[in-house]
Amino acid sequence: MSLIPNLPKFECDAPISIGGLLEDVMSIEQFPNELAKTLQGINGDQLNLSYRQGAWTIKQIVHHLADSHMNAYIRCKHIITQDQEQIQPYDENAWANTADSNFHHEASYLILLGLHQKWSLLLLESLKDFERQLAKTIVHPETHKTLNLGNLIRLYAWHGSHHLAQIKFALESNQQ
Template sequence: MNNPLQYPIGPFASPKEINPESIHEWITNIEAFPAMLKMEIQKLSEAQLDTAYRPGGWSVRQVVHHCADSHMNSFIRFKLALTEENPTIKPYFEGLWAEMSDAKTLPVVSSLAILEGLHVRWVALLRGMDSEDFARTFFHPESQKSVRLDKTIALYSWHGLHHLGHVKLVSGH
């Protein structure tokens, strides 16, 4: 059963069919994410930034810093997959990263700035890709599977909206 506090927009479902229209939509979502997140964050007090979006969940502050960490890792994975043949990527322990002092205490403006600059670069890269590029893969050692870049675009389109949903749970919007 879907827990709306954990998955406010529903869990990720890997797309069964991928076409140019869906890729365009996912890239548009990735492009819009930093501005949408910034708009929600501006409505919050410091106390709300340190409020968990659900019992046992991260604070909004941790969510924002997690998005920067996660999206930086994804951008690097794209670059690796576009320049190497099915490279093995380095996984990271996102839960442990979210518990580090920077994620728990730093102002969110630092990660918002990272997301704004990173997404400009990421979207430029995505828009410059062709169908052969979208079919390129990286190998994820945790799942022991090769992952296509077009499916990764779908995942990160969802990822941004998923965490935006968490912030909205705290902001009440």
């Protein structure tokens, strides 16, 4: 159970519709703007806040978002351009503790800004051939789940809002 009220879990098996996917692509496109609004005026001490004890700091979350969404963009590109392929997994906790995760969060924000512009164009173009793209799949070797492009779009639209809620909760719950 989450400490954050009304934080929905990702539902991988929910029905996929073109309308829902278009909303999710718009969410992906707008995510960097939402993140910028949330981080506006944040100071160095606040970057070290977390939404619960033992969780990643806000700074680590921002760096994680860049790492994760770069991987997601590549996964989407693989599914669009290649036949059945395995996802390359990575240890997100190890990545959150590498030297670059101590670098200023603005570098990761700038990555997200450019990446999400490219990503949303790629996804919108792929949805023109909705049925064919949804028929193509990739497999996660650790979870053994088979995912299609619709699953990935929904997952990463949710992923951004999920971590944005964690950042907002950390900032709100640590106000004096």
